[in-house]
Amino acid sequence: MEALRHNVSELGTRTIRGQDSLVRFLPALTAAAYPFLLRAFNALVGPPGTAPATPHVFGAAAVLVLIFCIPVLGIICAARPTQAVSTRRLAYVSVAAPTVYVFLGVLQSIVGSPVPDEVVWCALWIGAAILAELGRSKDKDSAPTPTLGRWRVAHGVAGAVVLIYVLFHVGNHLFGLIGAEAHAAVMNVGRRVYRAPFVEPLLVMALFFQIGSGLYLAWRWSVAPLGFHRLVQVASGFYLSVFILGHMNSVFIYARTVQGIPTDWAFAIGGPTGLIHDPWNIRLLPHYALGVFFVLTHLASGLRVVLIAHGVSPSTANRLWSAGSAASAAIAVAIIAGMSGIRL
Numbered sequence: 001m002e003a004l005r006h007n008v009s010e011l012g013t014r015t016i017r018g019q020d021s022l023v024r025f026l027p028a029l030t031a032a033a034y035p036f037l038l039r040a041f042n043a044l045v046g047p048p049g050t051a052p053a054t055p056h057v058f059g060a061a062a063v064l065v066l067i068f069c070i071p072v073l074g075i076i077c078a079a080r081p082t083q084a085v086s087t088r089r090l091a092y093v094s095v096a097a098p099t100v101y102v103f104l105g106v107l108q109s110i111v112g113s114p115v116p117d118e119v120v121w122c123a124l125w126i127g128a129a130i131l132a133e134l135g136r137s138k139d140k141d142s143a144p145t146p147t148l149g150r151w152r153v154a155h156g157v158a159g160a161v162v163l164i165y166v167l168f169h170v171g172n173h174l175f176g177l178i179g180a181e182a183h184a185a186v187m188n189v190g191r192r193v194y195r196a197p198f199v200e201p202l203l204v205m206a207l208f209f210q211i212g213s214g215l216y217l218a219w220r221w222s223v224a225p226l227g228f229h230r231l232v233q234v235a236s237g238f239y240l241s242v243f244i245l246g247h248m249n250s251v252f253i254y255a256r257t258v259q260g261i262p263t264d265w266a267f268a269i270g271g272p273t274g275l276i277h278d279p280w281n282i283r284l285l286p287h288y289a290l291g292v293f294f295v296l297t298h299l300a301s302g303l304r305v306v307l308i309a310h311g312v313s314p315s316t317a318n319r320l321w322s323a324g325s326a327a328s329a330a331i332a333v334a335i336i337a338g339m340s341g342i343r344l
């Protein structure tokens, strides 16, 4: 009887351990599957100029939902209270999978790599999962230290400067819903300011500071389990650091320097094929949608912290945050709709 009880408890422990390793590897596994979901979507919508059959449209919509589930799953996994720091960080990194995949594709194209993106991608995630496993033995949970105070203030102040450009830029993309000409007209007005010789270097420097300080803050915050709002703030920060770096690489290095092409509406939407029907361009859809959503939600998160620090009740600040996040999602959907050809 005693032996039976021992065996049952041993089996239980092994099952829990088995489930734990499955959950540990889930962010890396789903992130590794990301390019294959993009391929499935592309196969279902078919090549340019074709109209997919109704079942294919539903299939493509279901695949698109799965695609967006990958960063959501990363956030859920990062929220688990008992786990090693390196496992939590791997989950945070998986949130950024859609933008890392665009960055990888552009870098591969710049160096003229003959290795398919999917192969490099899977190798990267296997490597990241191994690193996270090796890091587990050295890990121990500790609360973020209060010395982050100065960094947080500096990140917030520089963020307020960058905010002016980001709000204009995101607003500019909403004009795509009217048409390419309206988008270009607004961009031409903005370019006189943000491309001015003394403004552009300052903007780029401020963005580099945001990337560096943001990564540092996210790295430090990720040592401990976080509440929902802080978790989303850190996860969106991880995403944005890669997004902004990759996006500037696409605009300044790939388009303007290597290809010598204008960074206009056609460049943004992956013309002439567009976002939806092209097997490469489809990766831009989640990358841009989440870029817009996360940058606006990240701003709402910063505002929430500032409001609470200035005496606003947490419940009011949280309600404002929820409204801000819902608006961010609506704006992201509207911009992607315009980029995909929908017109008002």
Ligand code: HEM
Residues within 6 Å of the ligand: 166, 169, 173, 187, 191, 194, 195, 200, 203, 207, 240, 244, 247, 248, 251, 262, 263, 264, 265, 267, 268, 288, 289, 291, 292, 295, 335
């Ligand atoms: C739908 C989403 C987005 C699209 C389609 C997009 C597209 C573009 C395009 C076409 C340019 C070139 C602009 C020009 O030539 O004047 C550009 C530049 C830039 N974008 Fe975005 N962008 C998006 C979101 C964002 C977000 C969320 C950020 C910041 C977090 C951002 C940061 C930048 C920066 C820093 C530049 C360089 C500005 C310069 O020329 O000095 N973008 N983007």
